[in-house]
Amino acid sequence: MEKLRFNYENEVLTLKIIGDIDHHSAVSVREQSDSLIFEKRPTIVLFDLSAVEFMDSSGLGLILGRFTLSEEIGAEFKIIKPARSVLRILELAGIERLIKIEGDNNEEK
Amino acid sequence: MKKSENSMKIYLPSLSVNEGVARSAVAVFVAQLNPTIEEISDIKCAVSEAVTNAIVHGYKYSQGVIYIGVKYYSDRTVVIEIKDKGCGIENVAEAMTPLFTTDTSGERSGMGFAVMSTFMDKLDVYSKKGEGVRILMVKKLG
Ligand SMILES: Nc1ncnc2c1ncn2[C@@H]1O[C@H](COP(=O)(O)OP(=O)(O)OP(=O)(O)O)[C@@H](O)[C@H]1O
Numbered sequence: 001m002e003k004l005r006f007n008y009e010n011e012v013l014t015l016k017i018i019g020d021i022d023h024h025s026a027v028s029v030r031e032q033s034d035s036l037i038f039e040k041r042p043t044i045v046l047f048d049l050s051a052v053e054f055m056d057s058s059g060l061g062l063i064l065g066r067f068t069l070s071e072e073i074g075a076e077f078k079i080i081k082p083a084r085s086v087l088r089i090l091e092l093a094g095i096e097r098l099i100k101i102e103g104d105n106n107e108e109k
Numbered sequence: 110m111k112k113s114e115n116s117m118k119i120y121l122p123s124l125s126v127n128e129g130v131a132r133s134a135v136a137v138f139v140a141q142l143n144p145t146i147e148e149i150s151d152i153k154c155a156v157s158e159a160v161t162n163a164i165v166h167g168y169k170y171s172q173g174v175i176y177i178g179v180k181y182y183s184d185r186t187v188v189i190e191i192k193d194k195g196c197g198i199e200n201v202a203e204a205m206t207p208l209f210t211t212d213t214s215g216e217r218s219g220m221g222f223a224v225m226s227t228f229m230d231k232l233d234v235y236s237k238k239g240e241g242v243r244i245l246m247v248k249k250l251g
């Protein structure tokens with residue numbers, strides 16, 4: 001199953017995650033994200049969560065890991081369009097103190 | 110203890126693909142009570158945390174069985190029990206501290222127990238080193 005779609009334009013790498021993020025799916029998302037970040041060397045990484053309906057704490061680890069990697073290559077890392085359920089867990093972990101979260105995706109499914 | 114209205118028991122091998130199976134099965138079962146979207150999402154997340162912990166920490170990716178029991182009562186109380194027979198936890202209070210993790214890969218945030226206790230109304234963790242972990246969670250639906 002396809003877990004990630006990407007777009008690279010004007011040094012902006014958008015990583016759009018598709019479907020649930022848990023420990024099972026995080027592995028392939030991590031591998032694909034990291035190789036794209038290394039290959040493209042973007043100045044901005046956008047982690048698009050608009051197509052994610054479910055995320056647990058494995059997603060927090062996934063996001064923090066990609067944030068750290070982006071910082072290491074000097075890129076800015078942002079989360080865009082999390083659904084309400086995903087935003088709740090991001091807020092529980094205080095992610096917004098570390099990472100910018102932009103746009104919402106709060107039409108109820 | 111009064112009798113539950115309905116109950117379900119599942120045994121699953123500790124494969125990571127079963128994280129999704131477990132939370133979806135519990136969600137379908139609890140859907141009998143017409144919970145809100147938020148309540149279902151809380152329960153799915155808590156189940157996912159407990160099952161993932163059994164796979165990642167309890168069995169450390171070796172083969173084992175995860176036991177899941179779900180019950181609900183006429184007052185809309187949902188009780189979920191998740192057990193493994195893995196390595197167990199020596200210091201439960203320390204393990205439950207937000208951000209505490211024994212993981213060394215850098216890919217875990219140590220927020221699993223914090224998620225379970227925030228999204229459920231009650232969380233009890235029973236464990237002894239070498240004897241697995243038993244998680245008991247309660248959520249009272251509106
Ligand atoms: N079923 C279990 N068996 C053995 N140890 C466990 C079990 N569940 C949790 N632990 C221990 O408790 C710690 C904290 O668990 P918690 O779920 O809060 O964080 P994590 O799993 O390390 O990270 P995250 O859940 O954020 O990915 C774990 O690192 C592990 O040491």
Ligand SMILES: [Mg+2]
Nearest residue numbers: 158162221222
């Ligand atoms: Mg965990």
